[in-house]
Amino acid sequence: MTTIRAIRGMNDILPDESSYWQYLESAVAAVLTSYGYGEIRLPLVEQTALFRRSIGEVTDIVEKEMYSFDDRNGESLTLRPEGTAGCVRAAIQNGLLGTPQRLWYSGPMFRYERPQKGRQRQFHQVGAEAFGIATPDIDAELILMTARLWRVLGIADHVQLQLNSIGSSAARQAYREALVNYLSGHREALDEDSQRRLQSNPLRILDSKHPGTRDVLANAPVLTDYLDAESREDFARLCELLQAASVSYVVNPRLVRGLDYYNKTVFEWVTDKLGAQGTVCAGGRYDGLVAQLGGKPCPGIGFALGKERLVLMLEALALAPPAAASADIYVVNAGAAAETAAFAALETVRDALPALRIVQHAGGGSFRSQLKKADKSGARWALIWGEDEVAAGTVTVKSLREQGLQESLPVADLAGYLAHHSSP
RNA sequence: GUGGCCGUAGCUCACGUGGUAGAGCACCGGAUUGUGGCUCCGGAGGUAGCGGGUUCGAGACCCGUCGGCCACCCCA
Numbered sequence: 001m002t003t004i005r006a007i008r009g010m011n012d013i014l015p016d017e018s019s020y021w022q023y024l025e026s027a028v029a030a031v032l033t034s035y036g037y038g039e040i041r042l043p044l045v046e047q048t049a050l051f052r053r054s055i056g057e058v059t060d061i062v063e064k065e066m067y068s069f070d071d072r073n074g075e076s077l078t079l080r081p082e083g084t085a086g087c088v089r090a091a092i093q094n095g096l097l098g099t100p101q102r103l104w105y106s107g108p109m110f111r112y113e114r115p116q117k118g119r120q121r122q123f124h125q126v127g128a129e130a131f132g133i134a135t136p137d138i139d140a141e142l143i144l145m146t147a148r149l150w151r152v153l154g155i156a157d158h159v160q161l162q163l164n165s166i167g168s169s170a171a172r173q174a175y176r177e178a179l180v181n182y183l184s185g186h187r188e189a190l191d192e193d194s195q196r197r198l199q200s201n202p203l204r205i206l207d208s209k210h211p212g213t214r215d216v217l218a219n220a221p222v223l224t225d226y227l228d229a230e231s232r233e234d235f236a237r238l239c240e241l242l243q244a245a246s247v248s249y250v251v252n253p254r255l256v257r258g259l260d261y262y263n264k265t266v267f268e269w270v271t272d273k274l275g276a277q278g279t280v281c282a283g284g285r286y287d288g289l290v291a292q293l294g295g296k297p298c299p300g301i302g303f304a305l306g307k308e309r310l311v312l313m314l315e316a317l318a319l320a321p322p323a324a325a326s327a328d329i330y331v332v333n334a335g336a337a338a339e340t341a342a343f344a345a346l347e348t349v350r351d352a353l354p355a356l357r358i359v360q361h362a363g364g365g366s367f368r369s370q371l372k373k374a375d376k377s378g379a380r381w382a383l384i385w386g387e388d389e390v391a392a393g394t395v396t397v398k399s400l401r402e403q404g405l406q407e408s409l410p411v412a413d414l415a416g417y418l419a420h421h422s423s424p
Numbered sequence: 425g426u427g428g429c430c431g432u433a434g435c436u437c438a439c440g441u442g443g444u445a446g447a448g449c450a451c452c453g454g455a456u457u458g459u460g461g462c463u464c465c466g467g468a469g470g471u472a473g474c475g476g477g478u479u480c481g482a483g484a485c486c487c488g489u490c491g492g493c494c495a496c497c498c499c500a
Contacts, residue, residue: 306500
């Protein structure tokens with residue numbers, strides 16, 4: 001019989017690792033909440049058309065990476081490959097866009113990709129989106145939030161902010177023509193992938209890794225020179241605001257986005273700690289997306305951060321809190337009568353001290369073997385019930401962290417004793 | 425979708441050019457008939473990913489397949 005395995009690229013997160021995730025998630029929630037962002041919980045499954053219309057028909061995500069399937073009624077559905085589209089859909093559908101909105105969400109996304117370091121088929125993002133504000137102050141706010149998060153997590157020294165403006169769609173169109181024009185003249189010097197992208201997605205050639213292609217790009221026209229006046233001004237203002245808040249950044253004129261809906265501000269936080277998948281957080285403005293999805297025109301901007309990648313960084317830098325012991329108290333009980341007495345007494349203790357983590361030994365075994373497990377659990381105290389205790393109506397409390405500390409007391413006094421001794 | 429490297433005990437890995445499996449850690453028991461950590465003794469656990477081939481003989485060599493990692497692509 002063949003054993004069933006998890007789907008490739010869809011990983012289990014085991015208890016040892018989940019402490020990092022909880023640490024990350026609580027930090028993220030605290031920072032976003034402190035800026036007034038409200039959590040929105042979205043479905044994992046949406047109509048396929050939502051992603052086709054937002055992400056762009058010719059991106060790899062839509063062309064070959066979506067988990068799409070027909071529902072029982074024949075409608076084509078897709079496991080969400082990213083969060084913005086669903087968030088925009090929900091904001092429109094629920095009438096949230098009459099006033100500015102600050103929203104965030106967290107959860108799994110799905111793309112059929114070849115797994116590698118920092119890239120899974122089921123991966124997890126936190127996203128934040130701000131709607132209804134066209135001015136660059138909100139751009140700055142979002143970036144400040146992420147910068148604060150890195151400080152809270154302790155990774156600020158290991159990430160770098162890259163910034164660019166990709167302008168209005170008209171400006172981008174003009175630039176695109178100029179770029180294609182220039183690159184076509186050096187076609188033979190480009191790598192195979194970039195030659196193909198000359199047709200499909202010329203702007204993506206800008207972040208090609210091929211040395212030959214990068215040489216050609218050195219003299220290519222620069223997007224900045226094609227920007228419309230408003231994009232130029234907004235970008236300058238954003239830079240001012242970031243400087244005022246002491247957030248350092250690097251303007252990268254070749255920074256572009258993979259998804260079609262972006263315009264004006266785009267940004268990316270990158271690290272050299274993760275190998276090839278060095279982008280830890282990325283986002284930008286998408287002023288046309290709401291209208292594109294059928295809502296009344298409404299500007300928007302947002303970012304997404306990759307939780308796996310941040311967890312990898314926390315692990316690499318040993319930054320998460322030390323793994324906590326799994327128990328405060330481990331209960332040793334030998335024999336049926338002792339087991340009965342322990343069950344009865346412990347429920348009373350749990351009522352009185354709900355925060356106490358009490359692990360009751362299960363499965364039998366000698367006192368010796370049970371004490372071994374008590375020690376391994378990391379608990380500070382062992383409670384011991386055996387024939388002697390049952391006969392006397394007592395329980396033995398033994399310190400596992402201090403030499404020779406052990407005493408017996410009436411079961412009725414147990415909760416009070418623990419309340420007194422187990423507080424930190 | 426493409427490429428490189430790799431699949432031996434629960435984990436990390438040994439097993440010079442083929443002679444039919446081993447260590448450390450973890451686990452279980454004992455030394456201590458009701459007391460953990462240290463130490464010592466013992467034990468259990470593997471159809472060497474799977475299938476085929478070469479060979480007297482394959483964990484080792486060859487082919488296929490599945491899986492993993494990393495990179496390309498793409499992207500958070």
